[in-house]
Amino acid sequence: xxxxxxxxxxxxxxxxxxxxxxxxxxxxxxxxxxxxxxxxxxxxxxxxxxxxxxxxxxxxxxxxxxxxxxxxxxxxxxxxxxxxxxxxxxxxxxxxxxxxxxxxxxxxxxxxxxxxxxxxxxxxxxxxxxxxxxxxxxxxxxxxxxxxxxxxxxxxxxxxxxxxxxxxxxxxxxxxxxxxxxxxxxxxxxxxxxxxxxxxxxxxxxxxxxxxxxxxxxxxxxxxxxxxxxxxxxxxxxxxxxxxxxxxxxxxxxxxxxxxxxxxxxxxxxxxxxxxxxxxxxxxxxxxxxxxxxxxxxxxxxx
Amino acid sequence: xxxxxxxxxxxxxxxxxxxxxxxxxxxxxxxxxxxxxxxxxxxxxxxxxxxxxxxxxxxxxxxxxxxxxxxxxxxxxxxxxxxxxxxxxxxxxxxxxxxxxxxxxxxxxxxxxxxxxxxxxxxxxxxxxxxxxxxxxxxxxxxxxxxxxxxxxxxxxxxxxxxxxxxxxxxxxxxxxxxxxxxxxxxxxxxxxxxxxxxxxxxxxxxxxxxxxxxxxxxxxxxxxxxxxxxxxxxxxxxxxxxxxxxxxxxxxxxxxxxxxxxxxxxxxxxxxxxxxxxxxxxxxxxxxxxxxxxxxxxxxxxxxxxxxxxxxxxxxxxxxxxxxxxxx
Ligand SMILES: Nc1ncnc2c1ncn2[C@@H]1O[C@H](COP(=O)(O)OP(=O)(O)OP(=O)(O)O)[C@@H](O)[C@H]1O
Ligand SMILES: [Mg+2]
Numbered sequence: 299x300x301x302x303x304x305x306x307x308x309x310x311x312x313x314x315x316x317x318x319x320x321x322x323x324x325x326x327x328x329x330x331x332x333x334x335x336x337x338x339x340x341x342x343x344x345x346x347x348x349x350x351x352x353x354x355x356x357x358x359x360x361x362x363x364x365x366x367x368x369x370x371x372x373x374x375x376x377x378x379x380x381x382x383x384x385x386x387x388x389x390x391x392x393x394x395x396x397x398x399x400x401x402x403x404x405x406x407x408x409x410x411x412x413x414x415x416x417x418x419x420x421x422x423x424x425x426x427x428x429x430x431x432x433x434x435x436x437x438x439x440x441x442x443x444x445x446x447x448x449x450x451x452x453x454x455x456x457x458x459x460x461x462x463x464x465x466x467x468x469x470x471x472x473x474x475x476x477x478x479x480x481x482x483x484x485x486x487x488x489x490x491x492x493x494x495x496x497x498x499x500x501x502x503x504x505x506x507x508x509x510x511x512x513x514x515x516x517x518x519x520x521x522x523x524x525x526x527x528x529x530x531x532x533x534x535x536x537x538x539x540x541x542x543x544x545x546x547x548x549x550x551x552x553x554x555x556x557x558x559x560x561x562x563x564x565x566x567x568x569x570x571x572x573x574x575x576x577x578x579x580x581x582x583x584x585x586x587x588x589x590x591x592x593x594x595x596x597x598x599x600x601x
Numbered sequence: 602x603x604x605x606x607x608x609x610x611x612x613x614x615x616x617x618x619x620x621x622x623x624x625x626x627x628x629x630x631x632x633x634x635x636x637x638x639x640x641x642x643x644x645x646x647x648x649x650x651x652x653x654x655x656x657x658x659x660x661x662x663x664x665x666x667x668x669x670x671x672x673x674x675x676x677x678x679x680x681x682x683x684x685x686x687x688x689x690x691x692x693x694x695x696x697x698x699x700x701x702x703x704x705x706x707x708x709x710x711x712x713x714x715x716x717x718x719x720x721x722x723x724x725x726x727x728x729x730x731x732x733x734x735x736x737x738x739x740x741x742x743x744x745x746x747x748x749x750x751x752x753x754x755x756x757x758x759x760x761x762x763x764x765x766x767x768x769x770x771x772x773x774x775x776x777x778x779x780x781x782x783x784x785x786x787x788x789x790x791x792x793x794x795x796x797x798x799x800x801x802x803x804x805x806x807x808x809x810x811x812x813x814x815x816x817x818x819x820x821x822x823x824x825x826x827x828x829x830x831x832x833x834x835x836x837x838x839x840x841x842x843x844x845x846x847x848x849x850x851x852x853x854x855x856x857x858x859x860x861x862x863x864x865x866x867x868x869x870x871x872x873x874x875x876x877x878x879x880x881x882x883x884x885x886x887x888x889x890x891x892x893x894x895x896x897x898x899x900x901x902x903x904x905x906x907x908x909x910x911x912x913x914x915x916x917x918x919x920x921x922x923x924x925x926x927x928x929x930x
Contacts, residue, residue, distance in 0.1 A: 335697075338697055339696070339697055457774075460770055460772060460775070461768040461769070461770060461772040462772050462773070462774055462775075464729075464734055464766075464768065464772065465766070465768055465772035465774075467734060468732050468734060468761055468764065468765075468766040469761065469786055469790070469838070470757075470758035470759075470761040470762050470790070471786070471789055471790075472758070
């Protein structure tokens with residue numbers, strides 16, 4: 299094969315090979331440089347947990363920004379109504395179905411347990427207690443966190459990466475008011491309302507089950523159900539979802555508003571919004587319940 | 602090519618331009634004085650008696666500056682009246698990455714500046730400083746006679762009504778149609794009636810040859826169309842200065858000409874000053890009164906396109922290599 303003359307093709311291939319080699323050298327240099335940069339970055343942020351605390355700090359300053367702006371003009375009333383519609387009407391189906399089916403299932407499950415202690419007559423009051431005090435608020439908030447957290451995180455995130463937020467900012471249109479304040483307020487207002495609806499539907503589901511299995515009278519059901527509930531409990535447990543709403547709103551907006559990069563980061567922001575707000579909801583629920591027991595005493599004080 | 606800098610002039614002139622000001626521009630004396638470069642329609646002409654002695658001495662703290670108290674100038678002499686944008690020794694980094702390392706740049710009233718440079722050198726970062734989207738780590742950003750880097754939110758928003766920014770991708774709001782996109786700005790910033798708004802919107806769309814897209818959503822438009830609608834949306838607010846981030850990238854040659862000619866027309870008919878970022882030599886040729894070449898975080902060369910192109914800095918030669926085919930201006 300070596301006998302072939304150094305024709306033009308050979309020459310071309312040889313040239314190509316040579317230029318590829320020099321390209322490779324350049325690439326190697328580039329990678330080296332990148333590795334060095336990476337190491338540099340790693341050195342500057344080598345304290346363990348630093349990133350977490352930096353993130354938490356930023357989140358708190360975002361919260362601070364919210365509270366310093368929420369009182370100030372412009373009040374985006376129309377956008378607030380749009381967002382409330384988004385949180386409320388558009389999520390109604392989901393929370394409704396969740397509430398109703400949980401009510402039925404809860405009634406079916408508890409019936410057996412109560413029957414063993416011969417306490418079947420406590421079914422309505424047990425249902426009311428568990429739904430209104432815990433399952434209703436937390437489940438509604440978690441479901442809404444999943445739906446809204448992902449939605450808001452992705453929406454704001456993509457507005458950020460396509461520079462729509464910057465465009466608002468440059469046009470002096472105060473994107474923080476328009477986008478963040480409205481969404482957070484909508485969550486704060488709508489979460490308790492959605493919770494009440496879920497509670498109602500869950501109890502309706504529970505009653506349906508009770509009526510189907512032993513034809514319970516509505517009035518008896520209602521009377522026993524609310525027997526063991528105190529007004530303060532109902533208020534506290536429903537209103538605590540405002541705090542959950544605040545968490546979902548502010549966390550999702552924070553993560554969306556601070557996306558940098560491309561579509562992958564938008565997806566990540568959406569996912570993190572759901573995860574972080576769900577975790578924070580559960581943690582703050584523990585704190586709130588603890589506090590409310592300290593303040594109002596627990597349920598055994600009732601009746 | 603030598604670095605052409607007007608800063609020396611810029612610093613000297615205010616003393617002679619402002620007869621009321623002391624000749625010696627002592628840093629503290631300038632604070633709060635009625636500056637010659639204060640924009641005519643801006644804050645009330647700063648006679649503002651008695652203001653000198655108060656918190657104004659601390660003008661470095663933005664929130665201490667009374668918004669009613671005349672132009673925000675800090676302690677430096679403002680540039681002369683005909684300089685609308687003056688960046689002085691601007692530094693900006695993100696974490697360990699240093700992007701801008703001492704940028705000096707001026708833009709005269711009614712002229713079109715062009716910023717060129719390789720990808721990722723910080724051209725967008727540079728222009729974002731001029732509208733206050735980013736604040737410099739160090740340095741001064743003078744826009745229409747005031748220090749943007751010292752302003753608080755309200756003052757910034759006030760100034761921004763006179764600035765326009767065309768984003769790289771158009772930045773249209775994708776939940777709204779083209780018409781609503783343009784309406785949105787007018788609705789919130791003006792009290793025009795419906796008919797006036799509609800007229801302005803149609804005029805704006807005709808300027809960019811896209812009246813037929815009125816009822817389409819941004820998702821239905823091509824990249825080039827989005828950019829042109831974004832341009833129309835910027836123009837509708839009649840800004841004094843417009844910053845174009847790659848206005849012609851991704852457009853076909855005809856549209857490149859249309860958009861470039863439009864920028865020139867805006868300069869000539871409405872006296873709009875502009876800063877454009879572009880890689881496009883055709884566009885640069887049509888648009889540029891003055892080209893600034895960004896390299897390693899500094900303006901490595903500035904001048905007419907030809908001057909910059911003939912620069913002997915190797916990176917510039919590389920950048921312009923093989924472009925001699927384009928006719929010289
Ligand atoms: N907000 C930010 N946070 C961190 N880094 C940023 C930020 N904005 C820009 N950068 C970095 O600054 C560098 C310059 O970005 P810039 O967008 O100005 O480049 P460019 O010159 O406009 O390039 P192109 O021509 O591709 O648009 C990039 O490396 C980018 O990663
Ligand atoms: Mg850019």
